[in-house]
Amino acid sequence: MKLPAPLVNFGAFCKRNHQQLVAGLITFSVSLGVLVLRDNGTFKQIELLSYDNLMRSQLNEPSDQRIVIVEISEADIQRFRWPFSDRLFAKLINQIASAKPAVIGIDKYLDLPVLDGRSELVEATKNAGNVVNATFLATVKGRSNVEPAKDLEQISRYGYVNLSTDKGAVVRRSAIVGDSGSFAFEITQLYLQKLHNKQQLVFNPDAIQFTAGKQIIPRMTANYGAYRKEDDSGYQVMIRYRGKPRSFQHISASDVIDGKFAPEQFRDRAVLIGITAESLKDSFATPVTADEEVMYGVEIHANIVSQLISATLDDRKFIQVWSNDLENLWIAIWAIIGGGLATFIPNAFRNVGLLATLAIGLTVGSYIAFAQALWLPIFPSLLGLISANVLVMSYQLAIQQSERKVLMGLFSRHVSKELVDIIWSNREKFMEEGRITGQEVYVTVLFTDMRNFSTAAEAQAPGETLNWLNNYLGTIANEVLAHGGMVDKYIGDAVMAVFGVPIPHANEVERTRDAQSAVDAALAIARKLAEMNDVWVAQGLPPVTTGIGINSGTVIAGSLGSAERLEYSVLGDAVNIAARLESFNKEVDGGPHHILISEDTHQRLNNNFKTEFVGKYALKGKKQETGIYRVLDIQKKANPVVSSASSETT
Structure with missing residues (x-):
């Protein structure tokens, strides 16, 4: 039976291009395998570690002078004992308020009276008129919410201080809004209201989006960057850290209580009161900390506040990612490049040289993109590039060995x-x-x-x-x-x-x-x-x-x-x-x-x-x-x- 001409031509084409077709099949299999593994979350941890390296490489921004941290250190709790009394917090608020800051945020639960001076705390909060207190939203069974204190609820704002953590208790993201606003969100809104009334964070209920200045705040989804099937409750964003621990101005609580500060240090600033005493265990690992280094909760909240204010006023970019489809295409393209390189440049030394050049180029390009706040899938792309290249090259070498065996069998006994x-x-x-x-x-x-x-x-x-x-x-x-x-x-x-x-x-x-x-x-x-x-x-x-x-x-x-x-x-x-x-x-x-x-x-x-x-x-x-x-x-x-x-x- 005579086959139709198109089938004959197709068969001839496959015969002529057998090696290229097999190389293409290997490349397709590699790209598909990498995409499937990524979709299953196999690469999540290593991608997040590469994200941390990217974040550490970008810590070249100046400190945000709009934010000041009043820290409660080990020296402070040794002097005043812990927990601080309500009277002591009242004095802190009064001293800071006298310098006319834009907002005072207290990263400490004040839901229950502590020792004496509760009426003084209420009075100080009321007089300041710009205090944001901390609450807690229970997300795990067995834990209870920390509600705002009834006597402070009507005279202050409040926001939850929950921080989302990844494996290893690393804080890379934060829900700026849940059922209510977060601690950092409320501080930012009050700061902008006091100093930049027409430039606040705005919510679009139709699109379910927040905007900060000219930017739409990118909301994390269940599959976002390296994350797969992640809990995406609340309006979560990636935290774009401005610097390492203590990159914001710190003033000790003792100095504030003793009046050892200049009013200019607080005027028109967002002042966050929080704990930096190691014994109180309010510290976390972050992308910008290394080894045993930690960042205290109040510093993380300061970074989030800085991110929201800077995005609104300075157009500082949020960390963004491409859509899943575009990321998958990007990864597949790099796998195709790796397989194509091995297919059309069979010389092993040239191939390895070009492969190294491309891998370095991809890595450097990813760092440059991250400097523009774009998080590219660097590890899966490198894996696709290198795996496809190595497997196709191995196939090519196997074919070459087979051909060499044939040639050697034909000629080795006959020629020099x-x-x-x-x-x-x-x-x-x-x-x-x-x-x-x-x-x-x-x-x-x-x-x-x-x-x-x-x-x-x-x-x-x-x-x-x-x-x-x-x-x-x-x-x-x-x-x-x-x-x-x-x-x-x-x-x-x-x-x-x-x-x-x-x-x-x-x-x-x-x-x-x-x-x-x-x-x-x-x-x-x-x-x-x-x-x-x-x-x-x-x-x-x-x-x-x-x-x-x-x-x-x-x-x-x-x-x-x-x-x-x-x-x-x-x-x-x-x-x-x-x-x-x-x-x-x-x-x-x-x-x-x-x-x-x-x-x-x-x-x-x-x-x-x-x-x-x-x-x-x-x-x-x-x-x-x-x-x-x-x-x-x-x-x-x-x-x-x-x-x-x-x-x-x-």
Whole structure:
């Protein structure tokens, strides 16, 4: 049944581009695998750690002078004891309020009276008129809300101080609004109301969005950046930390109570009162803290307040991410780049260099993007890039090893190691479907054959004969390889060698060099065998005579045989003529070295060898006559070329 033309064409396309299609399939599988693993949250922790590194790299902003922290340190609680009395908090509020700050935020639950001075605390709060108190929203079973104090609820604002934590109790995000406003949200709103009444955080109920100045505040979803299936209750945002711990101005509670401060330190500022005493355990790990370092809760709230105020007044960007679809496309593109790099640049060293350059570029680009408050999926992108590249490169190397095995099996026994390396570097010219395709090439073919093998073999034991023959054939092969030829095959005690393959020589200079190399090799073989004859005769063995025939011409070169047993060889009339010339030594005098060459080879010697015209003969199986020359020696001095019709030495 004949297949439709489109299917035939498609099959041919797949056959031609098999490796590229497999590489594409590997790349697709890698990108899909990375995306599936990311969607399952496999990379969450390592992505969040890379996020922390990105955040630490951007801590080059100046301190926000609009915010001041009044800290309750270990020294303060040792002096005044803990918990501070209501009277002490009242004094703190009165002292700060006297400097006319924009807002006073107290990061301490004041829901229950402590010791004495409750009426003074209420009075101080009322007089200040800009106090934000702390509440707590229970999100875990077994815990209770901390509600605003009834006596303070009507005279102050309040906001919850809950902080969202990731694994390891790391604070990277915060819900600025839940059922009510957060502590930082309420401080920000009161600050903006006091100093910038027309620039407050605005809620759009239709879009369910808050805006800060010109920006929409990006709200975290369940799948946001590295987060997967995360609790996204409330209006959560990524905290863009301004600096490391103590990057805001700190004034001790003792100094405030004692009046040791300048009013300018608080005027028109957001003042946050909070704990920095390690023993009270109000501290957290953050992206900008390292090792055992921590940041206290009041500092985290100060960073959130600074983020909201700066976004509204200075257009400082919130940390944003792309949509999931766009992030997936970004990751897939990098996997495609990695796989494509390995596919189209198979050189391992160049590939590794470009891969390293791309990986560094991706990393640096991600840092630059984060400086603009854009959090890119750096780890999955790097994983896709490197994994696709490594797997495709491994596949390419496996294919190369398979091809090299085929090539080495075809050539390693026939050509020199140097030529094998050249063949490998040009493998694409040779290989197709695991075999070397036939190609028409111009070569010089050399045949040798021992004349009296039977006589020599009779004088030796069978084992000795094999060693002797291997020595004989090895001598011929070594000279062929030394002169740049290829040993095509051994036929009993005969050897067939070819010059000009497997790398085709297209220009005349190379073809001439091949012919001269073949004649050089023939003379070298004759001299070596003459030396060996002396040894064999001394051992009581009969001397051997070896006939050599050389011809130049066009042949078909390629691999022959089945897939299990391939041999590289050449076929054509030029091969037959060389074989006939070798055999013709039995009928005519081949000279002292028994070397006969054809007219085609003789024309390429350029007077570099002493030759003698034998005559024109119709060789066995041929109707057309062939001009034949015997080779005498290497020409010491260049002599004029004598007519080929002459029988004189040239």
